[in-house]
Amino acid sequence: MDAKSLIESLLSEAGININGHRPYDVQINNERAYKRWVSEVELGLGESYLDKWWTCNALDEFFNKLLSAHVEQKVSRGFKMALYILFSKLINRQTKTKAKRVGREHYDLGNELFRSMLDERMCYSSAYWKSAKTLDEAQEAKLDLICKKLYLKQGMKVLDIGCGWGSFAKFAAEKYGVEVLGISISKNQIELGRELCKGLPIELRFQDYRNVTGTYDAILSIGFFEHVGYKNYRKYIKLVDHCLTEEGISLIHTIGNNFSVTYANKWTNKYIFPNGMIPSLTQIAEAAEGLFVIEDLHNFGLDYDKTLMAWYANFEQAWPTLKEYYGERFYRIWRYFLLSSAGGFRSRTNQLWQIVLTKQGRKKPYYRIR
Numbered sequence: 001m002d003a004k005s006l007i008e009s010l011l012s013e014a015g016i017n018i019n020g021h022r023p024y025d026v027q028i029n030n031e032r033a034y035k036r037w038v039s040e041v042e043l044g045l046g047e048s049y050l051d052k053w054w055t056c057n058a059l060d061e062f063f064n065k066l067l068s069a070h071v072e073q074k075v076s077r078g079f080k081m082a083l084y085i086l087f088s089k090l091i092n093r094q095t096k097t098k099a100k101r102v103g104r105e106h107y108d109l110g111n112e113l114f115r116s117m118l119d120e121r122m123c124y125s126s127a128y129w130k131s132a133k134t135l136d137e138a139q140e141a142k143l144d145l146i147c148k149k150l151y152l153k154q155g156m157k158v159l160d161i162g163c164g165w166g167s168f169a170k171f172a173a174e175k176y177g178v179e180v181l182g183i184s185i186s187k188n189q190i191e192l193g194r195e196l197c198k199g200l201p202i203e204l205r206f207q208d209y210r211n212v213t214g215t216y217d218a219i220l221s222i223g224f225f226e227h228v229g230y231k232n233y234r235k236y237i238k239l240v241d242h243c244l245t246e247e248g249i250s251l252i253h254t255i256g257n258n259f260s261v262t263y264a265n266k267w268t269n270k271y272i273f274p275n276g277m278i279p280s281l282t283q284i285a286e287a288a289e290g291l292f293v294i295e296d297l298h299n300f301g302l303d304y305d306k307t308l309m310a311w312y313a314n315f316e317q318a319w320p321t322l323k324e325y326y327g328e329r330f331y332r333i334w335r336y337f338l339l340s341s342a343g344g345f346r347s348r349t350n351q352l353w354q355i356v357l358t359k360q361g362r363k364k365p366y367y368r369i370r
Helices: 003-013 033-050 059-068 078-090 096-107 111-117 135-149 167-176 187-196 230-243 266-271 281-288 302-346
Strands: 157-161 179-184 202-206 216-222 244-257 292-299 350-359
Touching: 003 033, 033 266, 033 302, 059 302, 096 187, 111 187, 111 302, 135 167, 135 244, 135 302, 135 350, 157 167, 167 179, 167 202, 179 187, 187 202, 216 230, 230 244, 230 281, 230 292, 244 281, 244 292, 266 302, 281 292, 281 350, 302 350
Parallel strands: 157 179, 157 216, 179 202, 216 244
Antiparallel strands: 244 350, 292 350
8 A cells, every 4th residue: 555545544544534624634735745654654744744745724633533543553663763762762861961952942942932822820731720711720720739739838848840930939939838949951941930939938940850959848840750751760759759858748740641652752852842751650650669659640631632722822822923033934833733732632642640649658648639
């Protein structure tokens, strides 16, 4: 079967037509796209979109249908992909030196880009929409939920690993009276975060998590564990174990994978999050084994779909101003990133977990919060 026939067959299984009239149907502008999709899979699909070889009005629903039909599992990955996976197993892509790359190439893209796209507090992770009507409300609900799960009380010392622009630190200090140390490998985030948190008992540092010292009553990471890498999961957990008080509580807020993998999506790795990796529950549990009790697992992955669509709406609204600085190819990269990600959560291919951990020696019972 030639590449075009194979793609037509696979898309048909997913309920997608080529050059059809529905918003999620694909429009082919270059017939070479078929061979590129088959030979390079997700990288070829994404790059041929950037090169305008194909387009789709509703990319989010296109990916929802594609992933719900498990189309990616029906395409042979070939020799290049085998080498990529092997290399990922041999090399630690998230060493202290390599880990800084995502800070430079993604989080330092420009504070105005993220200010335009995110909520008022600049939370760059899934919101919690249970009782919220707006993105601002949903992000505040997420921050408050985390504070409650950590049982924060006035005077506590808190470590926020991957603090972003200080959104959690500022909220927790203002609402719960805690002292926060936040660390990030993005210089832009730290610079703006210090301005936003001025006057509060908050210290924000440009620092790798592996260099953290001290003792804390609570330790959390929000949207950071995706940058740790499977070779370092145990190292991260050991750091938390070393720095957390005996009665302390830790929380990991992370995107989750239904399968354990040792490599990243090639398109996402190249264009969005260099050296990123989505963990599975098995990988997290194995990293925590013997050190921590998993007290609570909360999945609200579908809320990330809604969050991403809100970000996309903000990005589209701000684009007339942003395009002067970023250009058309960046627009296609960002549109593809946000909408394909939304489709990933809508199809339940990706999850969003909040995992609460306590030390095995903790005496107080832990009662889950929702």
